[in-house]
Amino acid sequence: MPEAPTGRRPLAPGAGIDAHRHDTHQIVYACRGVLSATTDAGTWVAPANRAIWIPAGTVHEHRAHGDTDLRLVGLTGNPLGLRRPAVLAVGPLLRELIIAYTSDGLHGAERARLLGVLLDQLRHAPEQPLHLPTARDPRLAAACAVLHRDPADGSTLTRLAARVGTSDRTLARLCRSELGMSFPQWRTQLRLHRALLLLADGVPVTVVAHRCGWASASAFIDVFGRAFGYTPGRAFTM
Structure with a gap:
């Protein structure tokens, strides 16, 4: 090497x-x-x-x-x-x-x-x-793939489990053991990652909030600010 x-x-x-x-x-x-x-x-x-x-x-x-x-x-x-x-x-x-x-x-x-x-x-x-850790179990990987395709998908863990043919308890256990975090934590990480990429491409803050699943731009700005230490509007003007 x-x-x-x-x-x-x-x-x-x-x-x-x-x-x-x-x-x-x-x-x-x-x-x-x-x-x-x-x-x-x-x-x-x-x-x-x-x-x-x-x-x-x-x-x-x-x-x-x-x-x-x-x-x-x-x-x-x-x-x-x-x-x-x-x-x-x-x-x-x-x-x-x-x-x-x-x-x-x-x-x-x-x-x-x-x-x-x-x-x-x-x-x-x-x-x-x-x-953003990668799932290895095929059931959890299938559930994660749903949200990778559409981070704004608001499905509950129970609904996702039904879509991939398992139980919500199984998915919750797999999240902890394979991803090291709860399902809501992983979903927030995914949305923040996707938001960063969209902002880098010049997508407006309000559109990013909608595409990534936040109910409002203000809710997105609050979560983003706590994660990164600045507002999304300043992300690429620093």
């Missing part, structure tokens, strides 16, 4: 990087646009105040949503101690450190000093619950 690269890679809307892996760790950050990382365990989505941690050996692929300025930081060490992908909060200082470190013109001792500060900031970056 090659080492994870460091540098800048602009991506057009809808462009991607096919499935691959590295023998070193990597921080993946879109300082403009939205980036998703997908493995066999699920999908992680990160706007401009989040970064994605990709541990060494993880087979993953990327997709850009909106005009995306991708920054890649390859790391030989594991400053986070994480052996699984994760989404991390990126504050103003960490953002500028990543941008500077992945830009041209840094060499030698200056580059090493900048990396040291970047790693210090990275160790204190809190992990964010923005993982």
Whole structure:
């Protein structure tokens, strides 16, 4: 496996990087646009105040949503101690450190000093619950597929269970064991992920709220703000 690269890679809307892996760790950050990382365990989505941690050996692929300025930081060490992908909060200082470190013109001792500060900031970056795990049981996978096709589908767990030929108790148990969260939590994660992608494509906030299943734009704005720390109207003007 090659080492994870460091540098800048602009991506057009809808462009991607096919499935691959590295023998070193990597921080993946879109300082403009939205980036998703997908493995066999699920999908992680990160706007401009989040970064994605990709541990060494993880087979993953990327997709850009909106005009995306991708920054890649390859790391030989594991400053986070994480052996699984994760989404991390990126504050103003960490953002500028990543941008500077992945830009041209840094060499030698200056580059090493900048990396040291970047790693210090990275160790204190809190992990964010923005993982959309993938179901493996065919019954749960079928129920999840219904909502992937239409996040605005308001079916109860009982109704979904009937559609896929099982019971609501079975689906609830599978959600906990396979997804690590309740069904309502997973549905909210799915809707937030889809909302980020639609916003990156320039879809108006009110339309996004409707397509993703919120009863009103104000309800969507409230949930989005609590999840990401800013309103959807500011998502791509930061």
